[in-house]
Amino acid sequence: MNRMPIIIDNDTAQDDCVTILLGLTDPLADVRAITTVAGNVSFDRQVINAQMTLSVAGRLGEVPLHLGCRQPMLREWVSAEDVHGDGSGGLDIELDESAISDEHAVDALIRITAEQPGEVSIIAIGPLTNIATAIVKDRRFVKNVKSLYIMGGSNNGRGNITAAAEFNFYVDPHAAQIVMAAGFADVHIVTWDPLTLRDATYSREQYDRLTRIQTPIAQFFKRVCDATLGFNESVGIDGSTHPDSITLAALLHPELVLDSSQYRVDIEIQSELTMGYSAMAWEKFGVKPNAHVIEEMDGPGFYSILEQMLEIETTPTRPILGLNG
Numbered sequence: 390m391n392r393m394p395i396i397i398d399n400d401t402a403q404d405d406c407v408t409i410l411l412g413l414t415d416p417l418a419d420v421r422a423i424t425t426v427a428g429n430v431s432f433d434r435q436v437i438n439a440q441m442t443l444s445v446a447g448r449l450g451e452v453p454l455h456l457g458c459r460q461p462m463l464r465e466w467v468s469a470e471d472v473h474g475d476g477s478g479g480l481d482i483e484l485d486e487s488a489i490s491d492e493h494a495v496d497a498l499i500r501i502t503a504e505q506p507g508e509v510s511i512i513a514i515g516p517l518t519n520i521a522t523a524i525v526k527d528r529r530f531v532k533n534v535k536s537l538y539i540m541g542g543s544n545n546g547r548g549n550i551t552a553a554a555e556f557n558f559y560v561d562p563h564a565a566q567i568v569m570a571a572g573f574a575d576v577h578i579v580t581w582d583p584l585t586l587r588d589a590t591y592s593r594e595q596y597d598r599l600t601r602i603q604t605p606i607a608q609f610f611k612r613v614c615d616a617t618l619g620f621n622e623s624v625g626i627d628g629s630t631h632p633d634s635i636t637l638a639a640l641l642h643p644e645l646v647l648d649s650s651q652y653r654v655d656i657e658i659q660s661e662l663t664m665g666y667s668a669m670a671w672e673k674f675g676v677k678p679n680a681h682v683i684e685e686m687d688g689p690g691f692y693s694i695l696e697q698m699l700e701i702e703t704t705p706t707r708p709i710l711g712l713n714g
């Protein structure tokens with residue numbers, strides 16, 4: 390089986406944690422590094438969340454963890470703590486400083502992709518600050534990346550942090566525009582609307598079936614996802630949303646991608662009203678495409694992958710405080 394070398398660049402909270410678990414447990418994935426970027430919750434909390442996720446999978450200290458940009462390129466950081474709480478349901482862990490690399494995430498992204506040009510793919514599921522900084526720091530980076538899978542934006546649809554913008558593109562719109570204009574050979578985008586809302590949102594009944602599984606990672610999944618589910622239901626989203634993990638699944642399991650089209654994607658960086666909006670122009674408008682925007686995925690098929698993943702028995706590397714059993 391050919392495993393896919395990947396780097397997961399993320400703003401570790403809720404579904405970012407689920408994505409890391411998928412990367413660490415899926416036999417098709419060869420996770421070369423986890424890189425963190427300012428996004429969902431405080432940066433230091435994201436580091437704790439990342440270490441807990443690696444630990445619950447029994448892989449803390451094995452998979453390199455690189456800390457990245459602690460703030461967006463130009464704008465002030467915007468939190469999503471109202472959505473995710475602390476991103477891990479109040480769990481905690483005694484940090485293992487030795488498990489945090491001294492190499493900055495941007496340098497790791499550049500180095501790892503340069504060591505195997507055209508072979509390593511990046512899953513970018515937070516604001517794109519690290520990716521854009523790597524582009525600016527070393528122009529060869531764009532050519533060295535095999536595929537770039539991004540969770541971000543909406544396809545002529547509604548935002549979630551504002552009516553116009555999805556969170557990842559809103560937090561660092563300048564980074565997102567740098568990435569979309571950089572010329573990556575193979576970009577795939579999973580959107581908030583419609584893709585996540587339609588194909589990666591699971592009802593409370595489906596969620597309860599997953600969280601009744603009595604394994605450490607299933608109980609961890611419940612703790613990191615409970616707060617976001619509660620928030621979703623309070624704003625009319627009827628279920629548990631999994632935009633990040635389905636983005637990784639699109640790379641690992643391309644059979645789940647039922648429809649995808651080429652678009653020219655650009656990010657609004659001028660107007661405060663629509664800051665971070667992703668303008669997605671399709672073929673009709675005669676503009677050169679720069680991304681494959683995934684139009685439809687097999688939601689039930691991905692649910693089965695999540696279910697199988699959560700059944701995996703693991704032995705946490707370090708105790709996770711507050712996680713029973």
Ligand code: RIB
Nearest residue numbers: 514515540555556557633
């Ligand atoms: O808009 C959804 C995205 O914002 C997800 O990546 C979630 O983790 C948050 O970062």
Ligand code: CA
Nearest residue numbers: 400405514515
């Ligand atoms: Ca994320």
